[in-house]
Amino acid sequence: MRQLVRESAKGAPIRTVPFRFLRAWLRIGERGYSGAGQTGEADLYTLREHRLPGGRDLLLYGRAVHDEAPGLALPAEPSGAEPHLRWHPLQGEWVAYAGARQARTFLPEAAACPLCPAKEGRLGEIPFTGFEVAVFENRFPALAAASAAPVLASVETAPAAGRCEVVVFSADHTGGLGSFSLDRLALLIEVWGARVEALGKTYPYILPFENRGEEIGVTLHHPHGQIYAFPFVPVRAARAAGAQAEAPVVARLIETADSALVLDDDGEALALVPPFAMYPYETWIVPRRRVPGPAALRPSEIEAMARLLRRGVRRLDGLFGRPMPYILIVQTAPRGFENSFHMTIEIRPFLRDANKLKYLAGVEQGSGVFLVDVPPELAAERLRAVSPGGEA
Numbered sequence: 283m284r285q286l287v288r289e290s291a292k293g294a295p296i297r298t299v300p301f302r303f304l305r306a307w308l309r310i311g312e313r314g315y316s317g318a319g320q321t322g323e324a325d326l327y328t329l330r331e332h333r334l335p336g337g338r339d340l341l342l343y344g345r346a347v348h349d350e351a352p353g354l355a356l357p358a359e360p361s362g363a364e365p366h367l368r369w370h371p372l373q374g375e376w377v378a379y380a381g382a383r384q385a386r387t388f389l390p391e392a393a394a395c396p397l398c399p400a401k402e403g404r405l406g407e408i409p410f411t412g413f414e415v416a417v418f419e420n421r422f423p424a425l426a427a428a429s430a431a432p433v434l435a436s437v438e439t440a441p442a443a444g445r446c447e448v449v450v451f452s453a454d455h456t457g458g459l460g461s462f463s464l465d466r467l468a469l470l471i472e473v474w475g476a477r478v479e480a481l482g483k484t485y486p487y488i489l490p491f492e493n494r495g496e497e498i499g500v501t502l503h504h505p506h507g508q509i510y511a512f513p514f515v516p517v518r519a520a521r522a523a524g525a526q527a528e529a530p531v532v533a534r535l536i537e538t539a540d541s542a543l544v545l546d547d548d549g550e551a552l553a554l555v556p557p558f559a560m561y562p563y564e565t566w567i568v569p570r571r572r573v574p575g576p577a578a579l580r581p582s583e584i585e586a587m588a589r590l591l592r593r594g595v596r597r598l599d600g601l602f603g604r605p606m607p608y609i610l611i612v613q614t615a616p617r618g619f620e621n622s623f624h625m626t627i628e629i630r631p632f633l634r635d636a637n638k639l640k641y642l643a644g645v646e647q648g649s650g651v652f653l654v655d656v657p658p659e660l661a662a663e664r665l666r667a668v669s670p671g672g673e674a
């Protein structure tokens with residue numbers, strides 16, 4: 283269904299990808315999608331593919347065609363210690379080593395933010411003065427196609443031949459999933475779907491995620507997430523997919539959801555605290571219909587997920603009156619589990635009280651048993667008491 287619509291001045295192709303279904307944008311009532319229903323012109327997102335120095339991909343997704351001529355980008359990073367994998371014989375899983383990551387940018391001043399659009403006299407990762415959602419290959423990847431494994435006598439090794447991408451949610455340096463327009467959140471969900479689908483052709487497991495907050499080691503404040511494409515299926519993903527192949531765990535969770543645990547029911551999607559939450563105030567956004575990943579969501583489901591995602595983050599931010607540090611994970615089907623896996627978006631908050639961080643400490647690290655001091659029913663009650671604001 284993809285079609286090439288034009289070439290940019292520098293030869294970068296701009297492709298327009300038709301939506302699979304007609305969108306009911308007018309229901310959202312944002313961003314003036316007037317006439318979308320009549321002309322169908324808004325039923326498109328555009329994808330511009332651009333090459334960065336060193337041959338890295340930069341993908342610009344948006345509602346509007348992006349045809350600005352590129353400026354100067356940051357130079358390619360000289361390849362340092364190449365990432366590789368080592369097998370942990372006791373845990374039965376791979377550990378990834380990436381020495382070059384120590385050199386990565388650490389909390390730069392906003393004026394030097396590498397994720398902001400590059401302006402005259404200031405370099406950035408994205409050599410344009412504006413964009414909507416940008417995806418580019420990480421300059422400091424933990425997984426890279428060029429990876430080569432050292433031969434070691436004491437441990438089994440393998441190339442970390444995956445791919446790491448950065449997803450920049452907005453050209454604005456501030457804001458986040460709790461403050462973006464619903465259309466931007468919908469676009470982001472579509473981008474997750476597009477990347478999971480594209481990378482899934484090569485790699486067996488794709489993990490889109492967002493780390494938010496200095497408390498959990500975020501080095502850049504600009505709203506962004508990442509996507510890791512693994513050359514293998516990690517143990518936890520394989521275990522979760524295996525459980526879903528044996529029984530429709532997520533469907534049952536939705537069917538039997540105790541109203542005490544539900545935060546929002548949007549018909550086509552649900553926000554809830556799972557009864558087996560591993561983190562205090564853990565929040566899941568789940569499509570009611572089983573789909574293996576965001577690419578299979580219908581437009582109305584994307585809209586529902588976008589609404590619930592924003593409400594979920596707003597509740598977490600409102601809970602202690604400060605931005606909640608969290609890890610957001612888009613759980614997608616590993617290869618081979620597409621017919622049984624039910625995707626979820628999981629938010630794992632890292633504050634258990636206004637000034638108390640949830641640490642994975644001795645018990646969790648030593649035994650793998652999580653201690654949670656806020657029962658899920660109480661967490662849901664407290665989250666429901668926070669107003670997520672209107673839909674504007």
Ligand SMILES: [Zn+2]
Nearest residue numbers: 395398455504
């Ligand atoms: Zn920035």
